[in-house]
Amino acid sequence: MGGTCLALASTSDKGTRDMRSATSNFLNSMISSRMVAIGLIVAAPSLASAQESSEPGTTHPILAAVVIALGILTLVILWKRDTIRPGSFKRIEPAEAPPPESGLVLFAMLIGCLIVxxxxxxxVTQAQGxxxxxxxxxxxQGVFTLLVGFGGVAAGVGAMLLACRTxxxxxFRFTSxxxxxxxxxGLALYPLLLSVTMVSGYVFRLLGTPPGEGIAHETLNTIVAPETGAWRWAxxxxxxxxxxxxxELLFRGLLQSAVVSIVRNRWVAVLIASALFVGPHIGPAIQPHVLPAIGGLGIAMGVAYERTGKISIPIAMHAMYNGINVGVSFLIA
Structure with a gap:
């Protein structure tokens, strides 16, 4: 584990190889106030096209059945690969946990990143008036997103580099x-997350609060509108x-690592980090039936991080989830 924190790690290590193998089997047989609008937009894709038509109470049963079947298949593969079974972290060697004394320091780094x-x-808001x-x-919004986004990323990267040096x-190491x-x-897990959202939507409908229809966030409607212009890409x-x-630097790299260092239990750390990952997405701008899928995404990314010790994997999973949601929104529009 020595060497630079920007080392070029081999892609053939056991954890990554196992994760890639599970993904290939499936393919062959998605916080802070700085970016609240973005986080809520992409975390809440409209599933109206897969779940319901414009008439209340009507559904697309074939499409729904296919999505749910793919979701179940994903769960079966994860179970057979001993990825989500109880005690799996004891049977398959996970990434090395930080020492117990690192917990409070990592929490302090997390808070520092949020403050920055x-x-x-x-x-930026004051400068924009x-x-x-x-x-x-x-x-x-485009300028705000880029400036504040780069500032937050710089703080997170700095915290991870400091943790790696310590x-x-x-x-804590950045690799290629x-x-x-x-x-x-992220691509393989999307049907599972989509099926979770669909089932959750049905439950909310039974409870008398059906999901909304069309694109789930007004800002996303603005982004996909033809007259918006090039700033949408920012x-x-x-x-x-x-x-x-x-x-991911905050929730997995710092928070989850801090919890692991203190409780010494991987599943507890994954679940706590995932629950706190859902927290910032709760609010009037997001439909509540998508929250279980966001929690599921957090769990998946947390497990991947503990299995491989590579922060690049949950980052890419999150990016794929958000990217698919943006793409689906353009298709719906």
């Missing part, structure tokens, strides 16, 4: 490997690139 991000958001009653125009663990594996995992870049990097 919040300060950047305030400074945004009227809170009117909100940002698309050019203003404890010299692979889980793992991104393709993460993208394939917002999309923030959603698909900057947000996944920032959130």
């Amino acid at each position: 991000s919040a300060i950047a958001a305030v400074l 945004v009227d809170p009653e009117i909100g940002r125009t698309m050019p203003e 404890w010299a663990l692979d889980r 490997s793992g991104y393709l594996t993460g993208l394939l995992l 917002v999309i870049a923030g959603a698909v690139v900057l947000t996944p990097i920032f959130e």
